[in-house]
């Protein structure tokens with residue numbers, strides 16, 4: 457087990473969280489994260505019931521996911537479609553387990569997402585919206601979606617530029633199988649809390665502006681922002697969904713730059 461508890465707060469979480477290997481480990485980690493959520497809510501006078509914790513199980517083996525389920529997790533976030541589908545297929549016996557796809561999607565994978573996912577948090581193109589709609593109609597399903605926004609301005613990050621969001625939102629009622637819940641973002645990977653916070657503020661302010669002209673029936677209530685290294689800041693700035701992996705499951709064996717190429721270099725250059 458690798459862990460060094462002197463890692464500073466921020467995004468370079470590599471090795472910080474010990475691997476959860478028992479149901480009790482998961483219960484304890486979930487309780488600890490929940491306590492941090494509640495403390496963050498108290499600081500800004502929010503009701504903790506308005507923040508949903510989405511456990512992120514990417515890179516973790518099926519056995520870990522089963523322990524998380526036994527500890528009470530009923531929806532898991534995965535950032536790669538193939539990995540998510542493989543896990544979904546292997547865990548058909550857990551009928552109450554739902555899947556949230558939180559990573560970039562190529563149109564040729566829309567078919568799989570339409571089949572097994574309950575939620576998709578990284579919508580950033582109309583081509584993907586169209587592909588999902590078509591497949592969802594075939595499956596007779598619908599899907600909760602979040603529009604991903606690039607709030608950090610980093611060219612390497614996915615998501616729409618904030619200025620492209622209004623026209624994009626206006627186009628979404630053409631896809632009735634997509635239930636638009638709100639916006640999602642990844643903050644800059646930095647140990648400077650103020651730079652991270654600016655990304656979260658930008659998402660909230662964009663949402664507030666979009667709401668004034670949003671298509672009928674689209675409330676844009678949800679803001680999915682914050683992960684293990686920064687979810688308290690996100691909650692202070694209005695997050696209604698926090699996506700937390702390592703603080704629940706344990707550190708991934710390799711840093712994010714390995715699994716998640718768009719994060720490569722950012723920790724070094726900005727932290």
Ligand SMILES: *Cc1c(COP(=O)(O)O)cnc(C)c1O
Nearest residue numbers: 512535558683684699700701702
């Ligand atoms: C991996 C991931 C997370 C969770 O990150 P942790 O550091 O494990 O909490 C959140 N959001 C997205 C999009 C991810 O890919």
